Amino acid sequence: MTLHTHIRTALGAFAILLAVAFVSPAAAQAPTTVNPTASSVKEEQLLQELNKITGRCTLPNQTACTIEQPAGRDWREFHQVTLRWIAAISIIGVLALLVIFYLTRGMVRLESGRSGRTIVRFNALERMVHWMTATCFIILAFSGLNITFGKILLLPIMSPEAFTAISQWGKYFHNYLSFPFTIGTIMIFLMWIGGNIPNKVDVEWVKRGGGIVGHDHPPAERFNGGQKMIYWIVVIGGAAVAISGYILMFPFYGTTVSGVQLAQIVHGIVAALFIAAMLGHIYIGTIGMEGAFEAMGSGEVDVNWAKEHHKLWLEEEMGKGNSRAKAQPAE
Amino acid sequence: MARMKFLCDADRCIECNACVTACKNEHEVPWGINRRRVVTINDGQPGERSVSMACMHCTDAPCAAVCPVNCFFTTADGVVLHSKDLCIGCGYCFYACPFGAPQYPRVGNFGSRGKMDKCTFCAGGPDPENTQANYAQYGTNRLGEGKLPLCAEMCSTKSLLAGDGDIIAKIYKERVAKRGYGSGAWGWKTAYRETIAG
Numbered sequence: 001m002t003l004h005t006h007i008r009t010a011l012g013a014f015a016i017l018l019a020v021a022f023v024s025p026a027a028a029q030a031p032t033t034v035n036p037t038a039s040s041v042k043e044e045q046l047l048q049e050l051n052k053i054t055g056r057c058t059l060p061n062q063t064a065c066t067i068e069q070p071a072g073r074d075w076r077e078f079h080q081v082t083l084r085w086i087a088a089i090s091i092i093g094v095l096a097l098l099v100i101f102y103l104t105r106g107m108v109r110l111e112s113g114r115s116g117r118t119i120v121r122f123n124a125l126e127r128m129v130h131w132m133t134a135t136c137f138i139i140l141a142f143s144g145l146n147i148t149f150g151k152i153l154l155l156p157i158m159s160p161e162a163f164t165a166i167s168q169w170g171k172y173f174h175n176y177l178s179f180p181f182t183i184g185t186i187m188i189f190l191m192w193i194g195g196n197i198p199n200k201v202d203v204e205w206v207k208r209g210g211g212i213v214g215h216d217h218p219p220a221e222r223f224n225g226g227q228k229m230i231y232w233i234v235v236i237g238g239a240a241v242a243i244s245g246y247i248l249m250f251p252f253y254g255t256t257v258s259g260v261q262l263a264q265i266v267h268g269i270v271a272a273l274f275i276a277a278m279l280g281h282i283y284i285g286t287i288g289m290e291g292a293f294e295a296m297g298s299g300e301v302d303v304n305w306a307k308e309h310h311k312l313w314l315e316e317e318m319g320k321g322n323s324r325a326k327a328q329p330a331e
Numbered sequence: 332m333a334r335m336k337f338l339c340d341a342d343r344c345i346e347c348n349a350c351v352t353a354c355k356n357e358h359e360v361p362w363g364i365n366r367r368r369v370v371t372i373n374d375g376q377p378g379e380r381s382v383s384m385a386c387m388h389c390t391d392a393p394c395a396a397v398c399p400v401n402c403f404f405t406t407a408d409g410v411v412l413h414s415k416d417l418c419i420g421c422g423y424c425f426y427a428c429p430f431g432a433p434q435y436p437r438v439g440n441f442g443s444r445g446k447m448d449k450c451t452f453c454a455g456g457p458d459p460e461n462t463q464a465n466y467a468q469y470g471t472n473r474l475g476e477g478k479l480p481l482c483a484e485m486c487s488t489k490s491l492l493a494g495d496g497d498i499i500a501k502i503y504k505e506r507v508a509k510r511g512y513g514s515g516a517w518g519w520k521t522a523y524r525e526t527i528a529g
Contacts, residue, residue, distance in 0.1 A: 033511030037342045040380040041372050043517050055370035055382070058348070061363065066431050067370045067384035070521045076393045076427045147399045147421065155401060164400050164417045171419050251422065261426050 043068075052258075063252050075261040079148075079268070087148060087272035094276040098283045108212065108289040110305055118300035119317060126191060127299050133184030133234075136177045141275050143170035148268065178245055185238035188231070195222040196231040201312065211309075222313040230281050237274040241267055333495035334409040335452055335474075336523065337483070338503055338516045339383045343490035346371055346381035350482035350491050354385070357453070357481045358470025364434045366450040367482050380514070383491050385482070386411065386432035386450035387522035394424035394433060394449075408474065409496075410452040415468050420444040429521045452493070453480040500527050 046053045053068040122130070146154065146167055155163045202225035205211075208218040210226050218224075223231065244267035251260050285292050291305035306314040346369050354360065354367045367385035388411045395403035395411065402417035403424075413424075424447060425433040436445035455472030458465050465472070473481060483493035492499040500516070504527060507513035516527040 035512035037378075037380065037514065038512070039378040040341075040514065041378055042514055043341075043520075044515070046372070053370075053372065053382075055372035056374040057368050057370045059365055059368055061365070061434070064365055064368050064431060064434070065370050067368075067382060068429055068518055068521060069431065070429050072393055072427045072429045073521075076397050079397050079423070079427070147423075151399055151401050160401065160417055164402070164419060167400050167421075168419045171421060248422070257426065257431070260422075264423075264426060 063257065066257065069257055071258060071261065075264070078265055083148060083265075083268045083272070086269055087145070087275075090272050090276040091279070094279045098279065098288075102283075102287065105212075107287060110290045110302065111215070111217075111308060112304045114291075114302045115304040117303045118294075119303055119306055119314065120299060121295040121301045121306070122299045124299065127296055129184055129187045129191065130296055132180055133188060136181035136184060137278065139173050139177055140181060141271070141278075143174040144271055145275070146170050147174075175249055178242065178249070181238070182242045185234065185242065188238075189235045192223070192231055196228045198225070198228055201225075202228060217308050217311070219311040220309060220313065221316070222310060224310065226284070230277070233274065233277045237270050237277070240270040241274065244270070332407050332409075334497070335388060335454075335494065336409070336496035336499060336519075337385065337387055337452075337480075338492040338499045338519070338527075340490045340492065340503060340506065341380055341382050341514045341517050342510075342512065343488045344369065344381040344383055345488055345490070347487050349485045349487050350383050353481045353485035354450070357473075358451075359466075360448070360470070361436060364436060364448050366432075366434070366448065382517050383482070383486075384430055384518065386428075386452070387430050387518050388450075388452055389429070389522040390524065393427035393429065397423045397427040399423060404457070406454060408452075408454070410454045410474070412451055412454060412456060412469075413447065413449070414457045415446040415448075418446045420446055422447075424449075430518060450480075453478070496523070503527055 043053065047068065047070065051069070051071055052066055054066045057065040059065070147170070150163065150167060154166070158166075201219065201221055205218045205220055205225040208216050210224065211217045212226075244263040247255055247263035248260060248267060255263065285296065289309075291302050292309075294305075295301050303314065306317075348369050351365060351367050351369060355365070358366070360366055367383060369381055369383045371379055371381045373379040388405075388409060390409075392403065392405065392411045394413075395401075395405070398413075399421060400417050400419055402415075403411060403413045405411050420435060422433075422435065422444060425431070425435070432449045433447045434449060435447055451469050451472075453471060453473035455461065455475065456465055456469035459472055459475045461472050461475070473479070478484075480493040483491045492502060503513070503516060507527075513527075520526050
């Protein structure tokens with residue numbers, strides 16, 4: 001190896017060193033963007049995955065740890081639009097049907113007239129439970145409808161302060177009367193479950209239109225097919241509004257905000273349909289049928305009424321020979 | 332007229348809770364109620380992120396829509412306020428709110444869930460006067476004095492911005508352009524139906 005090549009090698013190595021020494025810092029100085037939160041969660045991604053954003057917060061109120069839940073907008077749509085349509089159509093619809101029915105069919109008369117003899121249909125306890133539940137139901141229904149329809153129907157005709165006062169009292173009644181209502185519903189369930197199991201007699205009863213449409217009187221036990229329907233509407237509907245209602249009254253004991261939204265949706269829909277069904281019940285128990293109100297009024301019905309509407313029950317009662325049927329002086 | 336908004340630059344929030352403390356102290360917010368809170372997502376894990384959230388003063392506010400007694404109103408500055416004299420404490424605004432802003436004293440105590448309380452954007456209540464009675468109900472009306480919300484003023488990293496939506500969006504965009512990254516304005520799409528490119 002010559003000296004010349006040695007110098008050339010040394011120079012070459014020096015040149016490489018220089019290149020490394022100068023080029024590298026030059027590259028580092030070029031504007032780069034280091035994003036320290038590049039790996040962090042993104043809002044869009046969280047909302048797509050869970051439709052809500054929850055983290056850790058240092059507050060005792062842990063529901064405050066959810067900072068975004070766009071599902072609130074869906075619930076708003078339900079509360080402002082869907083529920084109003086469901087409630088309005090079912091309640092006004094049933095009212096309209098009842099008016100039409102009353103105008104065409106009129107009151108279902110006692111075809112054989114009054115016998116003057118009565119038979120006990122509901123004892124004092126049964127009537128007390130019925131009226132306790134019914135009174136609560138009516139107040140709950142009006143105060144509930146006020147929450148959904150009040151600001152459309154009542155607020156325009158009164159001052160905001162007066163409307164708030166009504167709604168505030170409505171809320172208190174709604175919350176506190178839920179307890180006797182629930183107790184009443186449970187008692188109704190227990191008291192009348194025996195007579196309300198659907199059977200073959202009800203199939204026949206329903207096939208013959210329950211005697212409502214024509215002038216037929218299909219035989220029925222203590223409770224006919226229609227009454228059994230009302231019973232199960234009260235028991236199942238009552239349970240649904242009670243459970244969903246208590247979730248709303250005691251929020252966040254085991255439910256998140258989405259659980260509360262769901263509870264309100266169930267509560268609203270079931271309550272609206274419940275009110276519609278009860279309108280039918282109130283109709284048939286008052287102006288819809290002669291002699292029917294007495295069953296829950298005095299508790300005693302005319303024997304002829306029982307013969308026409310609850311033949312099998314009357315036969316059973318008479319067969320017992322427990323002289324529950326007593327003579328009333330003829331007028 | 333300005334359209335008041337909040338913007339939390341989540342890349343800057345360090346979870347110091349100064350905004351929470353400033354708010355609680357300024358308005359003497361009762362124990363158990365937090366008009367603003369800081370939440371840390373994926374806390375302690377790689378990629379954790381903290382966000383400060385309060386009422387976003389939504390466009391077409393869901394709380395106002397669902398309120399059964401119409402106690403909400405939107406000011407000329409776009410601030411969503413409510414009247415505690417009209418509120419019946421039903422809880423519906425909480426169900427509808429996308430940000431969990433409405434809070435209630437004595438939550439869960441049936442029948443007596445108190446009047447709803449939420450961030451007022453430091454704009455007080457229906458009556459703009461800073462009287463003792465108004466202060467007890469809603470807190471200070473700083474906006475009426477020409478001041479911005481104290482949470483944003485106190486933010487140690489200037490992560491939380493409060494003020495006219497166009498101005499704070501511009502500040503945020505400049506930041507993103509300068510530093511080269513940003514995770515977007517948290518909650519804006521839900522609250523205002525608009526986004527700022529991150």
